[in-house]
Amino acid sequence: MEERDLICIVCPRGCHLHVDKDLNVTGNFCPRGAVYGKQEVTNPTRVVTSTVRIEGANLAMCPVKTKDPIPKGKIFEVMSSINSVKIVAPVHIGDVIIKDVAGTGVDVVSTRDMEKI
């Protein structure tokens, strides 16, 4: 593994991390930075947030997210899956919109309460 300098994206603090050949992380303010640094050089992942079409609510779109981070290389596959679904109100925060999206083992869930009108 090559040495890498990263900016931590776990929180808005944005620590400058250094990950050495043996996956030791320095420059992190909190333990989550060390986990991120190791993860980012081995298997980078991201939470994807987007929207799905919703019928019967007072807006056209319902915001959603992947419940956990998914592999970075799968982002566009996840997006096309998200863009192929249409849901009906009501939905609530945490409701599963897509189970096991794009074979990642991660669910896409609603991030807004949207009542039926």
Add this chain to the structure above:
Amino acid sequence: MLTKDLVIIGGGSAGLAAAIGAYDNGVRDILVIEKGPFLGGILNQCIHNGFGLTEFKEELTGPEFASRFIKQAEERGIECLLNSVVTNVTCDKVVTFVNKGGTTKIKAKAIVMAAGCYERSPGAISLPGDRPSGVINAGQAQLYLNEHGLMCGKRVFILGSGDIGLIMARRLTLEGAKVLGVAELCAWSNGLNRNMVQCLDDYNIPLYLSHTVTNVIGKSRLEKIVISKVDENNVPIEGTEKEFEVDTLILSVGLIPNNILMVKAGAEIARNNGCLVNDKLETSIPGIYSCGNVLHVHDLVDNVVEEAREAGKNAAKYILGNNEINLSSINTKAGEGIGYVVPARIVIGDDEKDATLKFRVRKPSKDVYILFEQNGKVLKKMFKPAIIPSEMEITKLSKELLVKGDELVIRMVKKEAK
């Protein structure tokens, strides 16, 4: 005339947190007035994650963060009026608002201004060239896309590297648009580091630092933009032009406190268009408080709600008659290297032990001291290995150190100089 103990103008994160802060400090007769159809304000369109790490110790999206504050307000039975626009506030605390029911006036014992901010327009930055359709503010494009499902364009260029611009670069890319680049007038990015990484680097979107848009070309729809490198005085350098064929130019060029009501009410106004407040977040009109983005633009909603709860708490003290009166105050001043300081005044001799000071530096700097001085005497000294304008600094200063009369100056010095 109707009366209320406390009227809060704005039902976004600041307004809700102020209402909660006031309720938890004994006020019950509260009315929150929100112009839009939902509570939660701008958070509802900020569908990305990263909110709430300080407040809830977990990473939430904007709508999730908003819903927690809406629930907290509901649990307390706080009255909120939607679709109601405040049109006037007077210095004797009469609030006028308009909704379907007509025009209503309310006399309040105290008011919290929490009306947020608005986006700087193409005209305000003297954007050159044509004005075809396809030139749009980042927040507006975000609202269209995230709440209404409408894409602003297919080939996009973004002017300004503020967080909304970066977030929209990623969002539009995910929805299938081609984002050709982001231009930033400054020699540094104005967004959070993490957004540079996860919004631009992840999608190989180039960032042109020290560049600005020097021409906008298009008859009915935008066809082309030209960007140029700028010199240290931000003047475009001839011969450095680059053309991009795009149908959309997104502007993310700054936010301005939406503070016109307080200007009209006759409050003292700061250079950023927010109110001049003391460390109780009280404006120059006694009993009117200001917090959140209408006071100064924050990078993190976690900081907004903390500030707003404090404003609500102080409004409660005022309403319940627990405010010390006739206390003197000292002024604060942004000295060398500092862009601005909130609050503008610190009350001396009240029962608060510390004053919370918020400020931004003018330029990214390394190995510096931030000095807090009164009459040349250093009261507090902070070492910063790295400090940037896009991250607001928050610190507490013990009020016992302050003496009457002299202004408190905050300035930045290089480590060697000290």
